[in-house]
Amino acid sequence: MTRKWWLSSWLQQLVFTGPATAAFAIIVLLPFFLGMYYAFTDWNGVADTASFVGFDNFKAAVQDEGFRNSFLFTAKLTAAAVILTNVLAFLLALLLTQPLRMRGALRTVFFLPNVIGGLLLGFIWQFIFVKGFAAIGTATNWHLFNLPWLGDESTSFWAIVIVSMWSGAGYLMVIYIAAMINVPKELNEAASIDGANALTRLRHITLPLVMPAITIGLFLSLSWSFKAFDVILSLTKGGPFNSTQSVALNIYAEAFQNNRYGLGTAKALIFFLVVAAITTVQVQLTKKREVQA
């Protein structure tokens, strides 16, 4: 009896959790641990053998100027994109929680860019920056549109920020709208009777109460920008002169173009540690500031 029960319990465990666990173990866990091993070898990706080289790959990664620059670029991009995308999303959400007639249609428009995947997004914007902006520049004579977008380092940087905002703001806006709708009306009405103006109410009522949504918004946009790959590949290919090469692109190039898989996995491990650390710290920090209504 107990033996039969035990068997059927394990069969159930296997049927229910088996398929997901097996796929997850092969696709995520195995490569993850394998990567930790390869990072200490001179594996070239093709050979079956790889010899142990200790911390050489990590030393080489830290000394690699291209890798350091890619971190610097990714950090700058993340800072600019996270702040600007969240500010834009927050403003859009504020706007769309007002009693506007075209609220539904506006929400659709602002969200729409988000469904376009990174690769196609980059190609579309490549056209806008190269041909579209030039056409606007000719028509209006505004200096801003006559700049060599994608042609030099600083404009390429801002081009990527603009595309990130265009595609990410709508998604974050949806999250902010959901949070703002849940702010109790009575709080704003009471504060308004007490003479608080719109800005004071925003700062002391709305902002603290939507803090959980801001945590999510920061978390999401942080991870989008930090892992940026597709959109940069199709928009600038990391150029000009590798100035817009993100960490992800650098790792990809190291492994699949230079065929230095050992070095590539060492870089990937460093990348993982940084991403894990940043997200943990960021979630902890923002969580502290959340309040209950």
Add this chain to the structure above:
Amino acid sequence: MKTINRTLRARTWTLEGAAVLLALVFLVPFYFLLVNSVKPYADILLDAAALPKALNWHNYSKAFDVMNFPRAFRNSFVITVSSILGLTLFGSMAAYRMVRKPNLYNRILFAVFVAAMVIPFQSIMIPLMKVGSWFHLVNSIPGIWVCYIGFGSSLTIFLYHGFVKSIPLEIEEAAVVDGCSPYGVFWRIVFPLLKPMTMTIIILNSLWIWNDFLLPQLMLSRAGLRTIPLSTFSFFGQYTKQWDLALAGLVMGVLPIVLFFLFLQKHIIEGITAGSVKG
């Protein structure tokens, strides 16, 4: 009172105007994309902002053939739909078991699934190629299907886990008393109750898988298996700066997912709200 009303109305109109203006700015890229996709190449060079003189559908038929659009669409469709079916089924089953049998093993398993959400794809893609060749997952649709189940299961299980907890146990107990097997309880009673979360999971995963580029780029090198992002990428490689064809190709590439969004937008926006309320 009247003046207050009037200022209030003026304020709303100003806001409405500002919002519409912003929306137009958001739509400008779509304008450029659509308008230039039906122009001959010379007209694009002449003035990209102008409306087309005539509708030149030739761009579309050429891009359609070069990209082998029906094949790319079919590949994207098969991969996305089959992966979603797998993720929904396996993810909900695993999450259900983990909630209902919270023994040490299952608690550790759940913790590992959740912790793995911080692993960026790019940090494991290199050894994944090795694993892929060991298990014969490269250049095969079932192979990439296994990859999507593996990568998607963390978030899927995490979301289902939270939702299963809110389902009262009494319903299941009643079914067991009536002679329902554990599998029947899940399939006939629990799974239908998970429907709101299933919608969210379908939406989040379909946007991700349909638009994914890097994993298919690594796993599917054979031309016959190219998805829409892959065929767009190789199309651009061949026709660099041939904007007339490239834009038509882009419009076709973007169209399916845009239509999907426009038809299901209510569910999509709800799904995203529900899916993001975590942590």
